[in-house]
Amino acid sequence: MVTHADAKLPALFDDDGKVYFSAVNQIKDPNMTRHGLGLASFATEIDLATGDAVGPIRWHRWSDFGLGIAEGPHIFKKGGFYYLSTAEGGTDEGHQQWIFRSKEGPFGPWETGPEGTVNPVIFNDSHPEIRNTGHLDFIEDVGGKWWALGRETFLAPVEWRDGWPVVNNREKITLEMKAEGVAVQQKKTVWRDDFQGPELDLGWYHLRTPLKKAYRFDSSGLNLFGGAYKITEFECPSMLLRKQTHFSMDWTVELDFHPVTAGEEAGTAIWWSQFAYASVGLRRTPKSDHEIVCRTVNEQGEFTENLANVGHETSIHFTIQARPLGC
Known part of the structure; x- marks a missing residue:
């Protein structure tokens, strides 16, 4: 050293x-x-x-x-x-x-x-x-x-x-450039986590250091406990993150969630910061027991919500598709 x-x-x-x-x-x-x-x-x-x-x-x-x-x-x-x-x-x-x-x-x-x-x-x-x-x-x-x-x-x-x-x-550096050399063949990869425990894989991490453990495993998979903090706050919300490793990818989450109180929400997100993210989730409101909310942010930092009501389902799948600009 x-x-x-x-x-x-x-x-x-x-x-x-x-x-x-x-x-x-x-x-x-x-x-x-x-x-x-x-x-x-x-x-x-x-x-x-x-x-x-x-x-x-x-x-x-x-x-x-x-x-x-x-x-x-x-x-x-x-x-x-x-x-x-x-x-x-x-x-x-x-x-x-x-x-x-x-x-x-x-x-x-x-x-x-x-x-x-x-x-x-x-x-x-x-x-x-x-x-x-x-x-x-x-x-x-x-x-x-x-x-x-x-x-x-x-x-x-x-x-x-x-x-x-x-x-x-x-010339400018881009994601694809012309050069002589050995070509790398892109392989289609599939990754899946069934959350069988007893601990999370190393690829998962919290946004910040949690005050206490907010999840457990059982026969159904991962149980994530809700908390008082929203993902827009400077605290450690009940959220687990994983790095995106490909520009083009599909991300699917199977969620079993039945909110009982207005304001409860669970889902999945594309995360950059609390000021720049997109999310899709299931929540309960005073007017709806099961409402889908999709949040997106524009270049001015303003969030937009798109809403849809769904029936009482046993589970729901959320899918996010990521593609490079122009594709």
């Missing part, structure tokens, strides 16, 4: 029997950034056995772009050059990746890749599919081809031009 204090987003690089530790830290030096406060990346040589620094800290990138942030530094070597790749602009729609190189070593001095033809190597701005394009790695496959692997998961082809990496021919 590296013992350097206050280091964030660390990475290791080895060269000629030496190991270098690069990371990011806060700076308050007006001579380094016009913002007066920002995040800058640095490197130092370390003893791999102890994790202790064996040399001075060398600052190697601070940024005047956007919020004055240069983070997630990764160093690699190719063709006689050392390369430094940093995420800049902050984790927002300004998020992007920059590249620098040095002939001398992992401490620089660093030459900045030409703006417009190399830098920023990736910047998607407000692209609807992939926005936060910083914090990527440059990797070489077994066939000698280079790729950009993003933290917001994507894989983009890389060409080397005049000793600089050019990602996806400087």
Whole structure:
């Protein structure tokens, strides 16, 4: 374990029997950034056995772009050059990746890749599919081809031009891009949970830490106990969540629920936050014993409810279909 204090987003690089530790830290030096406060990346040589620094800290990138942030530094070597790749602009729609190189070593001095033809190597701005394009790695496959692997998961082809990496021919990163390589055949997958207990599978989690356990298992499956908190509140409601793992998928829930008091509701939801979600549920109201309510939210954050009455059924199935935009 590296013992350097206050280091964030660390990475290791080895060269000629030496190991270098690069990371990011806060700076308050007006001579380094016009913002007066920002995040800058640095490197130092370390003893791999102890994790202790064996040399001075060398600052190697601070940024005047956007919020004055240069983070997630990764160093690699190719063709006689050392390369430094940093995420800049902050984790927002300004998020992007920059590249620098040095002939001398992992401490620089660093030459900045030409703006417009190399830098920023990736910047998607407000692209609807992939926005936060910083914090990527440059990797070489077994066939000698280079790729950009993003933290917001994507894989983009890389060409080397005049000793600089050019990602996806400087076009926007999308969910599907043209590249030569081994094709991955998509397999149709089916997942099912019958809730046989005695504990939930690891893929399930609560929105926040519950005050007490709100479910149990029996022969019928999972029993989820209602609570006082709505899913729109900053508490831990009686809700279990699971990550969506495919853009195109069908999600079906079988629900056995018979509300006895007006206001009781159970169902399923597509969840982003309490301000952005869609749900479909069964509830009781003063006017209806069994009312279906479907909630959706628009771009202004306004919720709309669509209602339908159903008879007293033993169980009900709710299905949500997810498809990429334009499909």
